[in-house]
Amino acid sequence: MSARYNFAAGSSEMPAAVLERARTELFARADDDGSTAFERPFTGATFGATLAHARARLKDLLAVPDNYHILFLAGGATQQFSMVPLNLLGNAAHVAYADSGHWSQRAIGEAGRYAAVTIAARYQGERPLAAPPLSPWRLPDDCAYCHITPNETADGIAYPALPDCGAVPLVADATSCLLTAPLDVSRFGLLYAAAQKNLGIAGMTVVIVRDDLLRRPALLVPSSCDYRVQAAQGSRANTPPTIAIVLAGMMFDWIVQQGGLAGMQACGQRKAALLYDAIDTSAGFFRAPVAPGHRSPVNVRFELAYPALTTPFIEYAAQNGLHNLRGHGAFGGVRASLYNAMPEEGLRALIACMADFTRNHG
Amino acid sequence: MSARYNFAAGSSEMPAAVLERARTELFARADDDGSTAFERPFTGATFGATLAHARARLKDLLAVPDNYHILFLAGGATQQFSMVPLNLLGNAAHVAYADSGHWSQRAIGEAGRYAAVTIAARYQGERPLAAPPLSPWRLPDDCAYCHITPNETADGIAYPALPDCGAVPLVADATSCLLTAPLDVSRFGLLYAAAQKNLGIAGMTVVIVRDDLLRRPALLVPSSCDYRVQAAQGSRANTPPTIAIVLAGMMFDWIVQQGGLAGMQACGQRKAALLYDAIDTSAGFFRAPVAPGHRSPVNVRFELAYPALTTPFIEYAAQNGLHNLRGHGAFGGVRASLYNAMPEEGLRALIACMADFTRNHG
Known part of the structure; x- marks a missing residue:
């Protein structure tokens, strides 16, 4: 076949070098029990090392501060549209969302089922299209967090800079931009990104969450979706998406190799x-x-x-x-x-x- | 390496023939866009055909009646421990669970967060160990469903037969036994099984649910976990675990080939x-x-x-x-x-x- 390129928004192209590595390593048999990556008990030492490697690589790449947890969870970003308010609302009545286009609107729709949503800033939809103005943002007093979508995958809009939300924790759906550039994680209370853009394959989402946000009392969150439970159990509170985590580790290694x-x-x-x-x-x-x-x-x-x-x-x-x-x-x-x-x-x-x-x- | 066998409870051994097929087909490039299975947009026709094939094969294997939906969802069985009560409780106040050992107790613990749980029958824990007696079962009048764990993976206990729950829908966590023997799906209101035993790899769960149970009003279920939404959108309401679905299809094909x-x-x-x-x-x-x-x-x-x-x-x-x-x-x-x-x-x-x-x- 002649040269071909896949411009899909996701699942997206993977580097040829990662696919080559996957073709060998996914089928390689472990020294200890002879299992392939597909067959490995996820409570075992071999998968544990794979998970620890992926977490350490991501921590290094993003210089994630020590007071953040890195979680590798099953499912896509849509699941996080629920998990974020379920886990972070706590005793607050309000959450704030910036409306920057299609995916932030989807996140707002889901959050509205659990809390009163204040639209902190709004994308006007007039041409030329632009991110919401960065000030002034309307943040209610009793506000658990403010959510942004720094890169709108469908609209093709990216924020030129981050808003200043003061003491209100900034939460971001970074699905389509995480690992495309350095990012100051300390500006965020929580970041999440589904894997199928720059982190590998569909079916896994990375959540990076600041320690103090896990102390809030949660709504009635399913245990498998409770960030506190997953943080305490190293993303293995329930069945993890093992192959997606193996491939994420390979993607992280590749990024390191590319500078x-x-x-x-x-x-x-x-x-x-x-x-x-x-x-x-x-x-x-x-x-x-x-x-x-x-x-x-x-x-x-x-x-x-x-x-x-x-x-x-x-x-x-x-x-x-x-x-x-x-x-x-x-x-x-x-x-x-x-x-x-x-x-x-x-x-x-x-x-x-x-x-x-x-x-x-x- | 000399012969080796993996007796893990999960993720478990996969057939050598399926691994061989995976090694070729996961990396094969699609005729239309040249993508490998890892890179394929899950809203596209190629993945759609893969999903339809897996669903049709499973429907054939289990002779699933036409009034049931087959869903392929992200996550493991623990997530279903929440999703079952969240989706099926409806206006009922009670749910019934048979306590047959470790995993049913985990399911009971999660259900107790959403509803009043009646223990329909109990495993005594005395030796020799046995499944709960099959009668009489205590089912409250106002009961949304009765949940069993027909095979207790940790305890090593299997029910000798199914209980008779009358008009109360029977729900089963069939994670470790689905596809090990013929099963009369029509006896159940809902069946679920995490994939990493007999259906492939970790990170995906199959849910088979009778149509009328989707009509009940749901509690505040995250959209990605709402059976009605997933049924209406063919398991693609959110990011599906694509590779797990590809491999499940291969596992189903293999079972057909084995009789x-x-x-x-x-x-x-x-x-x-x-x-x-x-x-x-x-x-x-x-x-x-x-x-x-x-x-x-x-x-x-x-x-x-x-x-x-x-x-x-x-x-x-x-x-x-x-x-x-x-x-x-x-x-x-x-x-x-x-x-x-x-x-x-x-x-x-x-x-x-x-x-x-x-x-x-x-």
Whole structure:
């Protein structure tokens, strides 16, 4: 097969080196009991070492302070949309959410089932699209936390900076941006990220939570979803998604080999700049609906001036080995997800394809 | 490496043929977008076909009636300990549970957080151990369901038959016994089974639920854990554990190739009979604490007459390639789990090892 690239928003492309390593190591038999990774008791020492390695690598990569717990939990981000209010509401009546687009709205919908939600700031939805203004934010007095979605995977919007929420713990759904750049974890009370973008495969979510937030009394949280229980039992309070954790460890190792998060950020910024530049210099044939300064570096959303050409363009790209470019169902258009594993050659191939298509249809 | 066998209670041994297939197919690139199974968008057609195949195979194997939904959900059985009462309690105040040992007690503990739990029948804990008597069962009038654990993985106890709960829906944690024998699904309102015994890898649970039970109003269930939502959206209401579903499909295919559930049952009964016979004819050197007729065919629990020999026996077995025989932490002793993937040769090797050990220490 000739070169092919997967621009899906998730599950997304994995680095070829990680797939090669997985092909060997997932099937390698342990010295002690001869089990493959698929068959290993998750209470045993071998899997314990795998879990400890993944946790240590992630702690190093993000320089997670010692007063934070790192949890590897089953399920995706949607489950955390419930778990966050269930675990953090405590005795407060209010929670605050910034509405920055599709996924924050999904999180708000779920939180509203458990607490009174104050919209701290709102995305206007007018063009050019932008993140909510960073001040002033409306935070009620009796507020358990303030939730943001720093990168809106569907909308293609990224916050230019973090808001200042004062003493209110900042909580972030970092699913599509975690590990794409250095991040000051100490700015957050809790961060979560589903794995299938930059951390490996679907079915696992990482939660990084500050110790003091675990002291709040929880609502009636299922034990398997109780951060305190999972923190106390090292993410093994119930059946962990073992293979997802094995692969996350491999993804973390790969990031270290590529120069860590500074390396990921430099590479990601270069890729995003190339693509947005190709869009902006297409004389209007392609256009990005998001304002400069608010454009996601990982989910590049763009449209064709002639909407009737959207599907022909996506099909033409697929014929050229450039796959899964269709925009999120809520928005249409085109979306190219440029997670860590997308090589610059993939991006250059997309830009060349856009130029070819423009020549044929301009 | 010479022959080795993994008697772990879970994650457990997988068939060599399934591992071989996984080694090829997990890394094969799809015709449409060139993605491997790890990288495939779970909303796409390729993964949709994988999910539909797994569901259809399971429906065939168990002859699941058309008025049942089959769900593939993230997480393990412990999560279902919460999800069952959260989803099924409805307007009832009571739920009934049979206490048959370790895992039913865990389920009872979780259910007690949401509802008044009536113990319908109780395991006495006296030797020889046995399942709760099958009648009379105490079921309150206002009872949402009655929950059983037909095979107690830790205790090594299996019900000889199902109780008659009349109009009260019977719910079962079938984690360690599903797909080891034919089962009349129509006897149950809901069945669930974590995958890491006979359905593949850790991190996924199958739920089979009768349609009418989804009509009850739910407590405040997280959307990702709401059976109605998952049934309506074909198990894709949130991020599914994609690789676990791929592997479950392969496990189902393998069972079909081995003669289906009748084949699994015949093979399993033969293996269990051989091992229990070796224990019962060891002149007391080994002994099974569970009464005949109540002995689990998949989790064979036994003890040595001289407890000081337990660890030497387990170590001797491991030196001979027979691994993970240590009993559940709550009970000690020895436990040999004989799930579908354990070949009869593994079992015969264990029996030979027991005889050798007896000769050396008898």
